[in-house]
Amino acid sequence: MDYEKPAIPARWEAFAHAWGERLGLAGKEIRLICATERFGAPIILRLLGRGPKIVFTPRASDAFDAAQRRERFHRATVDRAFEAIEIDMAGFYVEEALVAPAGSPNRDRWQDAVILQLLRVAEPVIDVPGDGEAADAAEDALRRDRIVALRVEPDAPTA
Secondary structure (H helix, E strand, O other): OOOOOOOOOHHHHHHHHHHHHHOOOOOOEEEEEEEOOOOOOOEEEEEEOOOOOEEOOOOOOOOOOHHHHHHHHHHHHHHOOOOEEEEEEEHHHHHHHHHOOOOOHHHOHHHHHHHHHHHHHHOOOOOOOOOHHHHHHHHHHHHHHHHHHHHOOOOOOOO
């Protein structure tokens, strides 16, 4: 295993595709990639199609065009105006999961992280009060609750 560029295991890809189908994203390509040449967020979600990549941007982003990025992402998800979903996992994030000992929560943490990204695409509209970090946190909490409910369904995909 190369620490600088760990490969995404095939079972992770199969898991992501199964959940994509489960969440109504059949027909959309789902790519899990591992970029090691960046720092910051452990996972970056992008939509790809004709034109430039559309990056999921949290409300609390410091980007000068954060509001425009959020709106563009939202429009693309609602209109299904994209061909592929790219979930870019940082090298340290992937490596940690691959080398964690059996029974460690780090070994399977990637699963809920992948589902969370897919929910941002499949179910983009969540009405939460407030703005900035508080709204981002509230939205993520609702999505985590949704993940818990989905994962216990009898026909939920597993890794």
